[in-house]
Structures are given as C-alpha cells and as structure tokens.
Amino acid sequence: MQRGRVYHDPLKMKIGELELTSRGSVGLDETLDVVLSVRIPDQWLDGRPLLASLRGQTLVFPMQGTLDRPRISSDALKVIRDRLIESAGEELLRSGLERLFGSGR
Numbered sequence: 001m002q003r004g005r006v007y008h009d010p011l012k013m014k015i016g017e018l019e020l021t022s023r024g025s026v027g028l029d030e031t032l033d034v035v036l037s038v039r040i041p042d043q044w045l046d047g048r049p050l051l052a053s054l055r056g057q058t059l060v061f062p063m064q065g066t067l068d069r070p071r072i073s074s075d076a077l078k079v080i081r082d083r084l085i086e087s088a089g090e091e092l093l094r095s096g097l098e099r100l101f102g103s104g105r
Contacts, residue, residue, distance in 0.1 A: 004028045017041040030067040035060060049095070053087040 001007075005025040013020045018041065024034030039058045045051050059080055065071035 005033075017043060024063075026067070032063055032065055032067065032070055034063050036063055037061075051084070051087055053090050054083070057083075059083075 005027045007025045009023045011022040013022070019039045021037040022034050023037075024032070026032055026034070037058050037060050040054055040056075042055055045055050061076050061080075062073040063070050064073070
C-alpha cells in the first residue's frame with residue numbers, strides 16, 4: 001500500500017467462462033483506477049460467424065470511479081464497438097467473396 005492506495009499487478013480471476021486480469025489500484029476512499037482485460041471465450045463466438053475474427057482476442061477496459069459506481073471509459077467502449085464492427089465487416093466481405101468466386105479449396 002502506498003499513499004492510501006492498494007496496488008495490484010496482475011490480479012487474475014475466473015468468473016464462469018470469463019478470464020479477467022486486473023491491474024491498478026483501489027483507494028482506501030474506495031476510488032478505482034484499474035484496467036480490466038477480458039479474454040473472449042471461444043464458446044461465445046461459436047455459431048457467430050460475423051464475430052469469428054475476435055476469436056482469441058482480449059478486450060481492455062480502463063475503469064475508474066468508485067467501488068459503488070465504477071465507470072468504464074467511453075473511449076474504451078468506442079474502441080470495442082469499432083473492433084466488433086470491423087470483425088463483422090471482414091466476415092461479411094470474406095463470405096461475399098467466397099459466394100462470388102468460390103472458396104478456393
């Protein structure tokens with residue numbers, strides 16, 4: 001503990017199918033300054049071809065606020081949204097090209 005904050009690097013947790021890693025600090029005043037990394041479970045992507053390129057990816061969420069009112073950075077949410085859109089777009093393009101030209105196998 002330093003200057004009223006408890007630091008951790010890394011703190012690994014498993015909640016159901018989710019593997020989370022947290023780095024950062026929690027203040028004695030209950031303030032948060034952490035970064036959560038969440039690995040996307042493969043089974044969440046099974047049967048969802050538009051999200052296939054996210055397989056094996058890790059999402060990163062900077063989190064601040066307090067223990068009672070944690071806040072995830074809106075910039076981080078925009079990055080995640082953009083990754084999801086990009087993933088879906090890549091898969092749509094690939095499947096469209098396969099329909100036009102065949103799978104090449």
